[in-house]
Amino acid sequence: VQLREWGPGLVRPSGTLSLTCDVSDGSINSSYWWNWVRQPPGRGLEWIGEIYHSGSTNYNPSLKSRVTMSVDTSKNHFTLKMSSVTAADTAVYYCGRVDSTSWHVDPWGRGTLVTVSS
């Protein structure tokens, strides 16, 4: 399976970040959780949340009030929306597949840089 993130690379402060992760060479309708992880420039990894093909979600408590994830099984992709963004949300955003039997992320998408700036 391969994953590819895409969406606007620049978002205005207080706006909404919107990213899509396309899943190819595999079905999103499988026994995996589909995750978003981000990495601010020069810093470590932060888990954002996950979604199952049924639509069930789990979010990082620190971001939960601003994050919404959805899944479109007909298009074999899932999306991330983050509202009220600030410069602190500038990061490379990765999507990844998580095996629920051992909870590791593999594979990862290549990542996409989102900059929050006016």
Next chain:
Amino acid sequence: IQMTQSPSTLSASVGDRVTITCRASQPVSGWLAWYQQKPGQAPNLLIYKASILKSGVPSRFSGSGSRTEFTLTISSLQAGDFATYYCQQYSFFGQGTKVEIK
């Protein structure tokens, strides 16, 4: 849960044996994973369930540990191993260990 890696930076030479430690703030399951990340690239899974090597990963990488302390060992550091390594337990990542050339 907090995952704390040590050291934060490690200077080593090709051929060295390298050990990175990941400590959990409370006992955790054995679902501990290790990733390697090179500049400008996504993380790459090395080990999962604390000690299982992902297919295709060189055998010089190994993992061990349980409950609150886990280790990643590189038995003989190669040029391509200079990178940052992260541990992960569920939704919690360690802060990373940068392995740099001595």
